[in-house]
Amino acid sequence: MIEGVLWAVFAGLMLGLYALPEKFTKGFKYENTWSLFFLLTMFVVPIIASLMLIQGFQEIFTNMPIDIWVKMGLSSFLWGIGVMMWSKAINHIGLSLGFSIFIGTIILVGSLLPFIVDGIPPSNVLTFVLLGILVVLLGVILNGKAGLTREKDEAKLNADQTTNSDKGSxxxxxxxxxxxxxxxxxxxxxxxxGRPYLEEAVALQGNAGWVTAIAVMFPIFISGGIVMTAYFLWQLNAKKAWGDFRTSSFSRNFMLILIMAVFHYAASALFAYAASKLGASGNTVGYAIFNTASVATAIVSGIITSEWVRASSKARNMLYAGLACMIIGIVVIAYGNAQA
Structure with a gap:
């Protein structure tokens, strides 16, 4: 159990850091950065990783039942839309607030959703898991309030920024x-x-247990990447942004975005691995820990990169309280899982 918790936290750290390199790209519009990111993280990185690491790749996926393909494909397609919207939210309201609200919604719904698939755990486990999720959610709400307060503080310092435009954005x-x-x-x-079938199929092909996480990510990322590719092709044309790829900073930007792609993919694969190590409640417990760690990391990185330098003490205190709640929530969830 401890191993699963540690891997989930590490995966969350990687997810929380994945968008940080975007701050250092030069000469790219939003469409350039994120179209290249999604191309790399949804197709290039998972295809290379899957072909290199999964023994019997063709047999595993050609024999996967159609109903599993359909369920994974449709839900991953929706996930792809959600991640795309997340990048837009970060563009509107910043890294810290964007992470808090997005991940807060995921923790509230996504941590409970696997119960439908995996079944309800014993009452003693369920009680602690639900309590931990509520504490985590309180922390995310406090972080969201901290972000809103910070925005108000910054608006007061910007004479050329009106209240109405702030609210609209x-x-x-x-x-x-x-x-x-x-x-x-x-x-x-x-x-x-997808995990039950893929775990068995991967083992039958002589793969190590951890390869299951790579196998699970393949259909999820490919399906999710389809909608993102279509959207950004349209956006690159609409915004006439193709020419912005011809910048002297392209090589530097490409390396930064490749780091983003590898971190994003690795974080998701490590979450899948952590979930397998956490037992029957792995998807629920792992999801809460994974997403909470990512929010905490994103907020800390936001502090380091001066996102909160003009925030009031009230905003920062709410931020710290929110982080404390999320850490306590992780401990409660982990304790509950240990009771299984």
Whole structure:
């Protein structure tokens, strides 16, 4: 159990850091950065990783039942839309607030969703898991409030920024983050549906147990990547952004975005591995720990990169309280899982 918790936390750290390199790209529009990111993280990285690491790749996936393909494909397609909306939310309301609201929605819905697939755990486990999720959710809400307070503090310092334009951008960003978070819970469902077959199929081909996590990610990322590719092709044309790829900083930008892609993919694969190590409640417990760790990491990185430098002490205190709640929530969830 401890091993699963540690891997889930590590996966969350990677997810929380994945978007950080975007701050250092130069000469790219939003469409350039994220179209290249999604191309790499949804297709290039998972295809290379799967072909290199999964023995019997063709046999495993050609023999996978159609109903599992359909369930994983549709839920992953929704997840892809959610992740795409997440990138838009970050663009509207920043890294810290974007993570808080998006992940808060995921924790509320996604942590409970696998119960439908895996079944309800024993009452003593369920009690602690639900209590831990509530504490985590309280922490995410406090972080969201901290972000809103920070925005108000910054608006007061910007004489050229009107209240109405602030509210419009903030409302839009929050709405995008919430809807995106709801759709992104498809990842947890796809993982829960596909894992039983893939775990058995991977073992029959002589693979180590950890390879199951790579196998689970393959249909999820390919299916999720389809919608993102279509959207960004349209956006690159609509915004006339193709020419921005011809910048002297392309090589630097490509390496930064490749780091983003590897971190994003590795975080998801490590979550799947952590879920397998956490037993019957792995999807629920792992999902809560994974997403909470990612929020905490994103917020800390936001502090380090001066996102909160102009925030009031009230905003920062709410941020710290939220982080404390999330850490306590992780401990409660982990304790509950240990009772299984």
């Amino acid at each position: 903030m409302t839009t960003g929050i709405l995008i983050a919430v809807v995106g978070g709801l759709l992104a819970t498809g990842f947890s469902y796809a993982n829960a549906v």
